[in-house]
Amino acid sequence: MNNMNQIMQQYGEKHVGFGSYIECMSRAFLTGLASFALTVSATYIGQTLLKKHLPYSQKYFLLAPVTLGVTVAWTVTARKTRNCQAAWMSIEEKNTFLSDQNNN
Numbered sequence: 001m002n003n004m005n006q007i008m009q010q011y012g013e014k015h016v017g018f019g020s021y022i023e024c025m026s027r028a029f030l031t032g033l034a035s036f037a038l039t040v041s042a043t044y045i046g047q048t049l050l051k052k053h054l055p056y057s058q059k060y061f062l063l064a065p066v067t068l069g070v071t072v073a074w075t076v077t078a079r080k081t082r083n084c085q086a087a088w089m090s091i092e093e094k095n096t097f098l099s100d101q102n103n104n
Contacts, residue, residue: 017091024084032077040069 008019015021043065051058 015088015092017088020091021084021088024087025081028077028080028084031080032073035076036069036073039072040065043068 008022044061047054047061047064051061
């Protein structure tokens with residue numbers, strides 16, 4: 001953690017929004033991790049409750065929750081990291097998010 005503080009101080013002078021960007025990215029990754037855990041557990045519990053009505057055996061009960069959990073976690077993390085990047089770009093004086101959107 002000490003190295004992270006040094007990096008934030010080193011680049012914080014050159015890039016104004018670097019500290020908030022690092023915090024936003026940390027939140028994005030932790031949100032993705034939490035969404036993975038919640039999705040896997042909810043899907044597994046749902047399968048356990050509905051096991052009589054499912055077309056596959058109980059030995060495959062981890063396949064669907066993990067696949068769904070990875071998909072949800074990746075989607076959440078990708079969206080949040082894009083928002084963090086856009087926020088940092090809008091803080092920087094040289095490059096704003098609005099001008100990039102108008103060029104596309």
